[in-house]
Amino acid sequence: MSSLSEDLQKTKSDIQQFRDITSRVLNYIPDVLDEETEFIGYQICSSNIAGTRKSIRPFRNDLFIRSVNIFNDRYGSFEEIINRLKNEEREFTQDEYHLVDSVVYTIQQAMGIGLDLMVQSNSARKHVGNRFEELIRTLLSNLEIxxxxxxxxxxxxxxxxxxxxxxxxxxxxxxxxxxxxxxxxxxxxxxxxxxxxxxxxxxxxxxxxxxxxxxxxxxxxxxxxxxxxxxxxxxxxxxxxxxxxxxxxxxxxxxxxxxxxxxxxxxxxxxxxxxxxxxxxxxxxxxxxxxxxxxxxxx
Known part of the structure; x- marks a missing residue:
């Protein structure tokens, strides 16, 4: 298996790849984040390892799923929604709308956080943009669009x-x-x-x-x-x-x-x-x- 840093920098084109990398990041960040504060609904965190301080992108508390177990559970519900869309169902509850936003936000934000921690900043920005485009394209393709x-x-x-x-x-x-x-x-x-x-x-x-x-x-x-x-x-x-x-x-x-x-x-x-x-x-x-x-x- 590739290292987490290598995996974050790899092109992705399958929805399962996004789930897997998100789970890896969510498992990793509790061990390295040691400074944390809350500001108007966002969590602002930093990591200090061997004298090197790295700041990560702020994440929104009501969207970002920090627990890998909860993420995997909600991802399963997200997959069910995708399958319902494929079957031409178009009626969803407000909770289901929020779940979609939360799961997709967590995937993208987790990749960004991982890149903030492991990759030089200019390179990280490039990879964050690439992963975002790949994520949206993959979701659309997965819906057979x-x-x-x-x-x-x-x-x-x-x-x-x-x-x-x-x-x-x-x-x-x-x-x-x-x-x-x-x-x-x-x-x-x-x-x-x-x-x-x-x-x-x-x-x-x-x-x-x-x-x-x-x-x-x-x-x-x-x-x-x-x-x-x-x-x-x-x-x-x-x-x-x-x-x-x-x-x-x-x-x-x-x-x-x-x-x-x-x-x-x-x-x-x-x-x-x-x-x-x-x-x-x-x-x-x-x-x-x-x-x-x-x-x-x-x-």
Whole structure:
């Protein structure tokens, strides 16, 4: 078996791989976390090993499952929900919505915590982003939704002749047996999904890419966004706190004057998303997985 550090850095494409790595991290972290404080519903932890202090990403108390036994139990319930979705069941309780958010959040956050503890920070950020994209793609594939990463090749003229701008999509989902979009077109029945662990410094690209794709293909393109969270650690006069990285005014200005997305979904919803008008555009990931994606694919 690979070491935990090696496993965290490996590409994953099977849902069982995500369950296994989460269980390994949950078993590991109680032995190494020795500093802990709570701030507005988030746990802020650090590890001191052999004189080396490492801080881990804050995790939300009502979403993160710290016990490996409880996680495995709830993961079993999560699998049952996935099977019900495959059987075209669409009615779920609020507890089941929360369970989906909690299990998926725990998987992603556990991988991030493990990488924080074991991998150099720049490399850790890259792997966290890669695992997030792989997790969402794997969940969609597991639901038998056709997916594909498409790179649009957009030409522009220069003195040296035509050049091409590569407009990469994170994933396109389709109601068909296979994705019909390609390097020169986006099928109008398909949906572009933007996957970002956080919108910090990335929000403009989500909206601008939608405008660019629509101008290039000559028709409306449906785009949704999915993020893990928009929070970060912040030290204020020696006290460790949590700060939001969600730029709410920018989101609404882009939504009103630039382009409107089909929806933006979070594993850990920003508090601002509970207020109007944000709650008309920003939702929990469970709403996407259990309800909205099926309506989008079968309007």
């Amino acid at each position: 056709s997916i594909k990463k498409v790179v649009l090749s957009i030409p522009y003229e220069t003195d040296e002749g035509n050049k091409y701008y590569r407009c990469e999509t994170d994933v396109i989902i389709s109601p068909f047996e296979s994705v019909k979009s390609d390097a020169t077109s986006i099928n109008q029945n398909e949906i572009v999904v933007s996957l970002k662990t956080t919108t910090k410094d990335r929000m403009p690209k989500i909206f601008i890419d939608k405008v660019l794709m629509e101008r290039f293909v000559g028709h409306p393109v449906r785009v949704v966004g999915i993020s893990q969270n928009d929070i970060q650690r912040k030290e204020d006069t020696g006290e460790i706190k949590i700060s939001s990285t969600f730029v709410s005014n920018l989101f609404m200005v882009y939504t009103r004057f630039l382009a409107q997305l089909e929806g933006y979904y979070y594993l850990d919803l920003p508090s601002k998303a509970l207020e109007r008008p944000f709650n008309q555009h920003i939702f929990t990931f469970s709403k996407f997985l259990l309800k909205d994606v099926w309506k989008m694919l079968n309007p």
